[in-house]
Amino acid sequence: xxxxxxxxxxxxxxxxxxxxxxxxxxxxxxxxxxxxxxxxxxxxxxxxxxxxxxxxxxxxxxxxxxxxxxxxxxxxxxxxxxxxxxxxxxxxxxxxxxxxxxxxxxxxxxxxxxxxxxxxxxxxxxxxxxxxxxxxxxxxxxxxxxxxxxxxxxxxxxxxxxxxxxxxxxxxxxxxxxxxxxxxxxxxxxxxxxxxxxxxxxxxxxxxxxxxxxxxxxxxxxxxxxxxxxxxxxxxxxxxxxxxxxxxxxxxxxxxxxxxxxxxxxxxxxxxxxxxxxxxxxxxxxxxxxxxxxxxxxxxxxxxxxxxxxxxxxxxxxxxxxxxxxxxxxxxxxxxxxxxxxxxxxxxxxxxxxxxxxxxxxxxxxxxxxxxxxxxxxxxxxxxxxxxxx
Amino acid sequence: xxxxxxxxxxxxxxxxxxxxxxxxxxxxxxxxxxxxxxxxxxxxxxxxxxxxxxxxxxxxxxxxxxxxxxxxxxxxxxxxxxxxxxxxxxxxxxxxxxxxxxxxxxxxxxxxxxxxxxxxxxxxxxxxxxxxxxxxxxxxxxxxxxxxxxxxxxxxxxxxxxxxxxxxxxxxxxxxxxxxxxxxxxxxxxxxxxxxxxxxxxxxxxxxxxxxxxxxxxxxxxxxxxxxxxxxxxxxxxxxxxxxxxxxxxxxxxxxxxxxxxxxxxxxxxxxxxxxx
Numbered sequence: 001x002x003x004x005x006x007x008x009x010x011x012x013x014x015x016x017x018x019x020x021x022x023x024x025x026x027x028x029x030x031x032x033x034x035x036x037x038x039x040x041x042x043x044x045x046x047x048x049x050x051x052x053x054x055x056x057x058x059x060x061x062x063x064x065x066x067x068x069x070x071x072x073x074x075x076x077x078x079x080x081x082x083x084x085x086x087x088x089x090x091x092x093x094x095x096x097x098x099x100x101x102x103x104x105x106x107x108x109x110x111x112x113x114x115x116x117x118x119x120x121x122x123x124x125x126x127x128x129x130x131x132x133x134x135x136x137x138x139x140x141x142x143x144x145x146x147x148x149x150x151x152x153x154x155x156x157x158x159x160x161x162x163x164x165x166x167x168x169x170x171x172x173x174x175x176x177x178x179x180x181x182x183x184x185x186x187x188x189x190x191x192x193x194x195x196x197x198x199x200x201x202x203x204x205x206x207x208x209x210x211x212x213x214x215x216x217x218x219x220x221x222x223x224x225x226x227x228x229x230x231x232x233x234x235x236x237x238x239x240x241x242x243x244x245x246x247x248x249x250x251x252x253x254x255x256x257x258x259x260x261x262x263x264x265x266x267x268x269x270x271x272x273x274x275x276x277x278x279x280x281x282x283x284x285x286x287x288x289x290x291x292x293x294x295x296x297x298x299x300x301x302x303x304x305x306x307x308x309x310x311x312x313x314x315x316x317x318x319x320x321x322x323x324x325x326x327x328x329x330x331x332x333x334x335x336x337x338x339x340x341x342x343x344x345x346x347x348x349x350x351x352x353x354x355x356x357x358x359x360x361x362x363x364x365x366x367x368x369x370x371x372x373x374x375x376x377x378x379x380x381x382x383x384x385x386x387x388x389x390x
Numbered sequence: 391x392x393x394x395x396x397x398x399x400x401x402x403x404x405x406x407x408x409x410x411x412x413x414x415x416x417x418x419x420x421x422x423x424x425x426x427x428x429x430x431x432x433x434x435x436x437x438x439x440x441x442x443x444x445x446x447x448x449x450x451x452x453x454x455x456x457x458x459x460x461x462x463x464x465x466x467x468x469x470x471x472x473x474x475x476x477x478x479x480x481x482x483x484x485x486x487x488x489x490x491x492x493x494x495x496x497x498x499x500x501x502x503x504x505x506x507x508x509x510x511x512x513x514x515x516x517x518x519x520x521x522x523x524x525x526x527x528x529x530x531x532x533x534x535x536x537x538x539x540x541x542x543x544x545x546x547x548x549x550x551x552x553x554x555x556x557x558x559x560x561x562x563x564x565x566x567x568x569x570x571x572x573x574x575x576x577x578x579x580x581x582x583x584x585x586x587x588x589x590x591x592x593x594x595x596x597x598x599x600x601x602x603x604x605x606x607x608x609x610x611x612x613x614x615x616x617x618x619x620x621x622x623x624x625x626x627x628x629x630x631x632x633x634x635x636x637x638x639x640x641x642x643x644x645x646x647x648x649x650x651x652x653x654x655x656x657x658x659x660x661x662x663x664x665x666x667x
Contacts, residue, residue, distance in 0.1 A: 124601040128535060134545055135564055137535040138651050138661050139627040140613040142600050148592035149617045149627070156590070156640050201593040249617065249625040250564075254590065 003389055004099045005226050005233030008036035008219035009349035011342075014334030015183040016116045017213035021059055022070040025050075025112050028215035028339075029071040032110075035349075036219065037230040042072035045219075046104035049094040051087030051111035052080055052338030055126050056118050067112065071217075076108075082338075084130035085286060087111055088216065089241075089341030089372025089381030096239050096383075099222045106225065110217035111343065113336035123211060130375040132247035143286065144208055146248055146376045148200035151289035154255045155202070160307025162194070162202050165288035167310045169193045169206045169331060172285060175317055176328020178360040183212045183334030207288040212334030216343035223389075234352045237273065237367075238384035240266025246378040259380035260297040260371065268299075271384035273367055275299030278322050278384070280351055280362040282344035284373040285329040291315075294371055295324065298382070323362045326351060341372035341381060352387050392502055398435040398647040399632045399665055400427075401504045404443065407497040409436045413488035416507040417515050421487035425518045425610065426631060426650040429455040430660065432490035433482050434648045437465045440492055450492065452482040459543075460660050464550040464648050514609060521605040526653040535602060542659060549661050550648055552582040554624065563624040584646040585667070586618040589625070591638045602652045616664050618644060631663040643667050 010031025012024050019027065033040055050064040059066060064078040081091040088111025095109035115123065128142035136146065154160050170190050176182040188206060196204030219229075226233050242262035245251050251258065268274055275298060283298065285291035292306040300322055301309035309315065315324030327333045327347040330340060348368040350356050367386045374380065392410075394403040401412045411432040413421045433456045440447060449468045452458060458469035470478045483491040493499065524530055545564070547553055554561035555575035563582060568574060593614045599607035607613055614630040616638065630638065631649055644664040651661045 121601040121604055124599075124604075125535065128600050133535045134537055134541055135549075136627060137600055137602070138537065138549075138659065140594060140600060140603060140615045140629045141627060142594075142598070144598050145592050145594050145615055148594075149590040149615070152592065152640070153590040153617070197595070198593075199595055199598040203592075247564075247627075249627050254617065 002100060002102060003223040004096050004220055004236045005223065006218050006236065006345060006349050006385070007221045007226060007229040007233050008032045008040065009217070009346040010035050011181060011216035011339070011346045012214050013181045014212040014214035014336055014343070017114070021063070021112060021114055022066065024114065024213065024215040025067040025110070025217070026070050028110065028112070028217040032217040032219055037232070038228050040229060043074070044106050045073050045076050045108050046106050047095070047098045048073060048076050048078035048108040048110075049081050049091035050078060051082070051089070051091035051341060052113055053082060053084060053087060053126070053130070054080070055113050055115050055337060056122065073108065083379040084374035085284070085335070085337045085340055086372045086374030086379045086381055087338040087341065088343070089370065090379065092218065092342055092345055092383065093239050093241050093381050095220050096236055099220055105222040107220045108217060109220060109342055110215065111339035111341055112215040113338040114213050115211045115336060116213050127211070135247050135249070143376060144200035144203055147287040147289050148203045149248060150254050150293065150376070151202055154289060154293065157255055158304035158307060160292065164292060164307035164310040165207050166190055166193045167313060168285065168288040168291050171313060171316050172325050172329040172331040175326050175360065176332025178357065179328050179333055180357065182328045182332050183210050184328070184332045203287055203289070209286050209330040209335040212336045214334060214336030214339045214343065216339045216346050218342050218345045218349065232353050234349050235386050235389045236383060237386045237390045238267035238269065238271030239381070240264060240270070241379070241381045242266070243379050244377055246375065248376060256293060256303070257297050257373065257377035257380065259377050260294060260373065260382065263380045263382040264298050264371070267369070267382040267384045271386070272390050273384055273386070276321065277367050278369045279365045279367055280323040280326050280348070281369040281371065282327060282347050283324055283329065283371040284340070285325060285331050286335055286373070288331065290373065291324065291329065298369065298371060300324070317360065318363050326356070326360060326362055341370070344370040344372060345383070348385050352385060394502060394504070397439050400432065400435055401506055402435070402439055403502045404439060405499065406445070407494040408499040409440050409492040410501055411436045411439070411490045412504060414506050414508045415488070415510045417510050417512060421489060422510065422515060423488045425606070426663070427488070428650065428658070429484050429490055430457045430460050431648050431650065432488070433461055433492070434464045436482070436490055436492040437461065437467050441465070447480055449476040449478045450480040450482050451478040453484055455484055456482055457658070463546040464660070517609050518606065521609060522653065525605050526656050526658065528656040535600065537659070539657065548579070552584060552620065552646070552662070553579040554582050554622070555579060560623055563620065563626065582620055582622040582624070586620040586644060588616045588638060588640055588642045588644060589619050590617040590640060591615065602654065614638060616644065618664060628662055628664040630665070632665045636666040638666070
């Protein structure tokens with residue numbers, strides 16, 4: 001069966017972006033096109049998948065066609081992929097499957113979200129539409145509250161503490177401070193992160209990712225055309241995805257994400273790699289507790305040991321076996337919902353090609369993983385990448 | 391001789407022929423509703439107490455201040471209206487203050503005077519009443535989640551009575567449409583016990599609360615939500631109520647009571663809230 005590689009990747013800076021949807025997407029696509037070493041034209045694209053929640057509803061219908069129209073991909077079959085915050089993780093998987101199926105050779109996967117042009121009330125509405133609305137919203141829950149319930153339960157079951165979450169926040173801010181594309185490019189001290197404004201007890205402002213504008217775009221190619229574009233592709237060695245109950249109360253456990261576990265099992269299985277082989281992981285830390293649980297669900301820490309992993313800063317850049325969120329993660333790099341999944345791939349693409357800015361490169365990076373979660377765990381896409389083909 | 395106790399967070403007194411539900415809160419010498427109660431929640435509490443005491447009831451009359459569909463969803467008891475020809479033997483009566491009486495037709499009774507009187511903070515009370523009025527104004531366009539009336543009504547009975555489906559070895563709540571073998575659930579829904587144990591909780595700041603609560607959350611200094619293991623097994627998430635004097639912890643016991651949740655398009659949405667016991 002055909003193998004698939006990423007041959008180009010680019011993104012906007014995340015944050016309060018001055019441009020709207022068309023401008024942001026064009027910027028990300030332009031950077032992705034420019035990152036391709038060989039000759040490339042958007043007319044070469046066979047298929048495109050663009051993830052977005054369509055935050056704010058301004059372009060809820062035909063979002064993707066509008067974006068390809070403004071990035072030179074005239075006539076390319078395209079669709080919007082929506083799985084909440086995991087939209088472009090799934091767009092990437094769909095792009096991978098399009099090539100795997102033999103129906104396409106060159107495919108674009110991307111994502112976009114414009115979040116900072118709304119009133120605070122509208123933002124809170126859109127930030128809360130991806131849970132089980134009928135049951136969770138009527139209990140006063142949006143995602144800060146949902147993840148706070150997970151955090152407190154994890155503390156109770158495993159003895160993890162809020163200090164462990166603070167360590168995650170400090171680490172990701174330290175990484176993000178080195179990333180020129182990050183939304184929040186500043187370090188925070190443990191003391192400051194520990195004393196943040198309480199958003200949803202026990203989660204403070206420093207446990208929560210920001211609402212960011214941003215777009216990301218990656219270009220995938222089939223093995224038989226890869227050489228046209230680059231001599232240093234990043235191979236997609238495994239793709240896994242899964243879903244779970246939307247509502248927290250419908251799950252057997254709220255201290256682990258079953259969708260992550262299942263997606264990771266599939267992706268590792270295809271890749272022939274294990275967690276021990278991964279040098280860097282971009283994980284979905286919409287809240288610090290989400291990263292703590294991800295380190296367990298992805299196999300970097302034993303069940304219940306995520307707190308200890310964080311406490312010992314084993315995910316800090318080049319400190320342990322695996323660097324977690326060298327980009328700064330959602331916490332510091334930012335979280336433009338639909339753009340996040342392929343934004344993680346942008347980071348992995350640069351890391352595995354050893355093209356990251358000075359001071360942020362993971363040493364000798366050979367294999368990497370992305371982990372993109374929708375909502376509180378209803379959907380999850382995990383991908384494993386390598387400099388070498390399996 | 392009337393018996394009396396606290397019931398669902400309200401003052402209650404009863405005989406075989408009469409049940410009175412009254413607010414513990416007083417403002418300017420008059421009994422007033424708490425932040426999420428009204429005649430409808432009092433009427434439901436009265437019927438629930440009567441049924442709990444073994445009383446029989448099928449149809450009752452009620453004034454327009456009591457929302458008949460909510461009472462029926464929550465209790466299964468029909469409210470007589472001009473549209474149905476049922477003849478009620480019991481009447482729901484409301485007072486000028488925050489009092490509801492459920493009484494057998496033509497029975498005579500003397501209402502007791504409760505000593506419990508909790509003086510509400512005047513500014514809080516008036517601000518809360520104003521917030522509800524604004525929230526329920528038809529011209530107020532909420533930025534909150536849009537749970538349509540059709541969607542709300544579809545789940546109202548299971549939401550308010552904890553009616554569960556039967557799948558395999560045990561009850562499932564909230565209800566599901568189909569199990570993993572593609573089978574529809576047993577249609578004989580069973581109401582679960584209305585209590586449980588807190589397994590996790592969070593207190594959302596007013597700024598972090600969903601936007602449908604944006605008018606009232608600042609007055610309440612945020613919202614507390616609990617993740618509860620119901621006594622019969624399933625889990626649920628619920629807003630806390632009557633918890634001003636309680637520090638919530640994992641392992642606490644709670645009971646469920648019907649209260650106002652929020653208002654949208656001039657309609658109050660009611661549901662279960664968790665109350666410390």
